[in-house]
Amino acid sequence: MxxxxxxxxxxxxxxxxxxxxxxxxxxxxxxxxxxxxxxxxxxxxxxxRRPLARGWIVVDGSNVMHWKAGSADLAPLREVLRYIRDQGYTPRVVFDANAGYKLRGRYMDATALARNLGLARGNVIVVGRGNPADPEILKAARDLGARVVSNDRFRDWAEAYPQATRPDRLVRGGYRGGTLWMGLDPISRGRESRTSPARRGR
Missing domain, CATH: 1.20.5 (Single alpha-helices involved in coiled-coils or other helix-helix interfaces)
Structure with missing residues (x-):
């Protein structure tokens, strides 16, 4: 500066x-x-240097749905979404165009995926065929001033989206012994931790 x-x-x-x-x-x-x-x-x-917005989390849906067993499944994504909401955030989920084929063997649009996840239609994005989801995820995070939940480091997009790809803006997670963990603290605490264990989904 x-x-x-x-x-x-x-x-x-x-x-x-x-x-x-x-x-x-x-x-x-x-x-x-x-x-x-x-x-x-x-x-x-x-x-x-703009501070993070305190209300939004952008979720890399195509990444998170593989967290538990390695194969595409909405169950871990639903649990992650419950945890995010329990911490006081509003999730916005972005999927690759082929997410439906991996999940159900057919194309699923944002309306169908939102219904399956219990989210409002406006909080789910499915990118167009042939387009990568990464720039849409990072653009949403930049515009909302939000963190991104994903184990992808988005190195190919760091130059175009320097703010959204900073390590402190990426929230990693996964399963240890069948239990979800995420590096995200409740919104009321005013900061995020990389090592906070997630509570089991209710």
Whole structure:
């Protein structure tokens, strides 16, 4: 953040010199774009430092549904969703287009998956055929200021979504001895832990 602030100060000083120093009018050619560039850098830095929203969690549905047995199953995803809601969050689930084929041998749209998960239709997204779910997951997390529940590290998308792919924005989980664990503390505690055991789904 300090770099863009210094650049803005220097470019504003140069722009001011064009008004008050005789013969310095040509500096505006450099100072004007420098002011604009520093403002853009400040805006991007502020976005990266934006605090997390306290209400949303984006769930990588196609990843989580494989957590328990390695094969596609909605049961672990339902348990994860119950746990997330127990902690005070509202989940938004994103699936690959082929999720239905893995689960039921046929295409399932967002309405069908939402019904099977007990979620509102607006909180389930199925990406279009041929499109990867990862950018949609990370875009939703960025727009909502939310964490992502997934064991995927999204390395291929780190440059396009630097905020959403930071390690502190990714919540990992799985099963140990048949018991769900997740690195997520209740919303009321104001912070998340990587080692908190999840309670069994009710």
């Amino acid at each position: 300090l770099g863009p602030v210094i650049l803005l100060f220097l470019s504003l000083a140069a722009a001011g010199a064009t008004l008050w120093v005789p013969g310095a009018g040509d500096l505006i050619v450099l100072a004007g774009p420098a002011v604009l560039a520093s403002l853009i850098l400040l805006w991007r830095a502020a976005r990266l």
